[in-house]
Amino acid sequence: MAEGTPNFKVTIDNITIEVPAGTSILEAARKIGGDVTPPAMCYYSKLEGSGGKCRTCLVEVSKGSEKDPRPMPKLVASCRTGVMDGMEVKNITSPRVIEARKGVVEMLLINHPLDCPICDQAGECDLQDLSYEHGTEGTRFEFDKRVFEKEDIGDYIQLHMTRCILCYRCVYTADQLTGERQHGVLERGERSEISTYLGKSLHNDFIGNVIDVCPVGALTDKTFRFKQRVWFTKPVDAHRDCENPKCCGKVRLWMRGDEVFRVTARKDQWGEVEGWICNECRFHKKETKDWIIEGPSNVSRYSVISQGHYVNTVPQPKIIDKVIGKEPKLLLNIHDVSEVNRPEIELSEIPGPAHSDDFEKKDDKKLNN
């Protein structure tokens, strides 16, 4: 804490914390951590001017400050509202906030394609987590969703505008990191879209970072698209001496066996990039020999990514026998018609990534050879 800046006491959901003046409510809540922290889809602490747009971080200020104890009439965006001394904030303890957040999540999802099964971001998607925690089951939206054409914006990045929630993070990243922004928001209202001006492509040394800041699967890594689900890959921290002075060289490799499937920047517990990396590191260094491996990354045990360990899985108990007292009639046994995933093969015993060869019968193999 810098000298001279006074400390403000702020109470969030009955937990009091002291933070330096000028801190936003969201940053104060992140210092407390846990459920008290409002979710943020557009705010990014590393990007100046971001935030305030998605409205998921709305909180209720029940007491303005010690000097002016009046509550704020509207819910405020915690990411862009500074704390005051003696401020009292209600997040999960306020039914108004819960209701409004539910509304915002619903609004974010009405035009989202919900194509998680084929989306590369699935498993590390902020919107997935948000809707899981704060959303409702089902939708009340009965109209055609907004659809955009997929757009090819350069050699490395694929833009899938239909999935975009218009957080503007990539715009700020390009503005502040690369200094020469080639994309922005066109049109307005629900027709607004992220795009380059007249089909230009993005080619800047640092443009790959827009993939990392994207909270959804709108900007995806073309060198990784459809290669692997993220929870099948194992995150490993690594570094190298990058020639680019602006690149921090500290990355996370997503590996399966010895194969590096993709390279991303390291992210902290709030899903924010710790240090920006250049395109060279991200897209071209996909060999283990390029990197000095530091060890496995810390992945929150609540993350889907930590769920991808199939070693020694316990088979599901057959409750159905007990319930109806007899074996259920099997209409179609998948193993009679498909060669894939044969039950006698133990997945955890296969070295490296599983391949269709591994499931083929030995004598079939002989025949083929």
Next chain:
Amino acid sequence: MKLLLEHAHVEGIRYYDAYRKHGGYRSVEKALKMSPDEITEEVKKSGLRGRGGAGFPTGMKWSFLAKPEGVPRHLVCNADESEPGTFKDRYLMEFIPHLLVEGLIVSSYALGSNLTFIYIRGEYAWIVDILEQAIAEAKSNGWLGKNIAGSGFDCEIYVQRGAGAYICGEETALLESLEGKRGNPRIKPPFPAVKGLWGRPTVVNNVETLAAVVPIINMGGEEYAKIGVGRSTGTKLMSACGNINKPGVYEIDMTISVEEFIFSDQYCGGIPKGKRLKACIPGGSSVPILPANLLLKTAKGETRYMNYESLSDGGFQTGSMLGSGGFIVFDEDQCVVRHTMSLAHFYMHESCGQCSPCREGTGWMYRILKNIEYGKGKMSDIELLWDIQGKIEGNTICPLGDAAAWPVAAAIRHFRDEFEWHVLNPEESQTRNYGLAHYADPVYVPAVS
């Protein structure tokens, strides 16, 4: 009582000579002998409230302007009048442009703005020429430029055209657009009075507000405050349209009743073809619609007057707002569902798309309303609409979200049976309108002769 439009019908008032002959630029002469703070004090005393819609006291807004040493300050005139039903500024700028220029010079002097902008909506292309000519005339007569009338005060006024976006009428979006960026509203705080145009302290005022500064300086703030009633001082321009005999811009002194305004021959002149009044939007499309029985009398049974307090009497439950003065009258043949749908379409089209509730919610509301209007609605849609508007209102960056939610909310609140009739009679609703129901007094006799 007429203050702003007093000489509106004088031959050649658009040009400097006629304007000057009818007492033009007297307020500048008077103001330059006063100190800037004295002018602000006069405006405070006058009780003038912002005429753009929100009704915030202008003097107070001016006194909030930060005045750091060595940082230029700006005054920006908001002429981006895009609210459906509001066209008062257009009239003022088109016929007496010098009144605005005069008000701008006085206000610029009061606020210390050497560089003042008029941000005008792009569709008012011909008014840009009128204003620029007025500015050129003022400049050649020594009311603008360096050292105005020997006072040592320099001021330049520039006209900037918008590109046709309703959202740029919101003051921070206007500033963004004026800076040459995409017209997205900024997140407040900081307010423009602290960090506005190019990060400098800025005051953004409506055309009519700035024009009203002229009579305030001419007659003195206290005299001005005597006109009108309570906190609604001075005169207000109303742009009346819809089902009335005499649509147009009227200057009222806020003491007349709504009934008089609609039915007297001096103002709107009643409803054509002897039809009956169904509903009215008293202050531009964003404010809640009121059924006839609540429009003429408040819920307490008192007469409703054309001023800020009386029109908002009863809150949004049984009242509305004076807003920007776009007075839209509906007769018995109008369909509230269709009207709400077209407003919802407008807000869907004009949402900037920055924050999610407004971007997604406005389109959702429009689609549901379209279904109901075209006989495809369900009963549950009405509840859903109510729920959606509640989730937009108050949760957005700028007031456009509120402006989109309020008309829908008010229509459902007061005209729910019309919505239900549309749902229950999908075929009949395509062939005829619902009519009056209980909204208007069936044996209405105009009280004003």
